[in-house]
Amino acid sequence: MEPASRTQTGLEKPDRADEVLTGMGASPGNACGPARTVHSIDEFSSVKPGDILVCRTTDPAWTPLFGVAAAIITETGGMLSHAAIVAREFGIPAVLGVTGALTRIRSGTVLEVNGTNGTVRPQPAHPGATP
Template structure:
C-alpha cells in the first residue's frame, strides 16, 4: 500500500532514502549513511545518528523536541509527531521526507 505519514514540519528540506526503523540503542549500528532515521523519540544519546541520517522521522515531539532541534542544527529534514510512523513505514522502503511540509511519502507496508 502506498500512502503518506504526516506530522509536524520541524526542520526544512527534502531527503530521499531507505527508512531505517530504530527502536533502541541496540539498533544504532543498523543506520547507514543516507538512511532516514525513523523512531519513536530521541534523546541526547541518539545525537550521533543525526550526523549519519539523511532525515529524521519521529512518532512524538514538536518544534522544541530533541529531534527537531538537533535536526535543525545538523541541517537535515525532520518530521516529528508523526503518529504510527513505526507501524506504517516499512524498514528499508524508499521514502521521501519533506521537512517543510511535514510529510513522508512512498510508504509501503
C-alpha cells in the same frame, strides 16, 4: 480499484499507493532514502549513511545518528523537542509526530521526506533493489 500491496509502498496498512504520512515539519528541507526503523540504542549500528531514521523519540544519546541519517521521522515531539533542535543544527529534514510511524513504515522502504511541509511519501520499489 484494489488497495496497494505492502510491497508496492512499504507501508503496513496502505489505503492507496500514493498514501502520504503527515506530521509536523520541524526542520526544513527534502531528503530521499531508505527507511531505517530504530527502537533502541542497541539498533544504532543498523543505521547507514543516507538512511531515513524512523523512531519513537530521540534524546541526547541519539545525537550521533543525526550525522549519519539523511532525515528524521519520529512518532512524538514538537518544535522544541530534541529531534527538532538537533535536526535543525545538523541541517537535515525532520517530520515529527507521525502517528504509528514505527508500525506503518518498514525498514528498507524508500521514502521522500519533506521537513518543510511535514510530509513523508513512500516511493515505488525498484525491481532488484535490496532493503
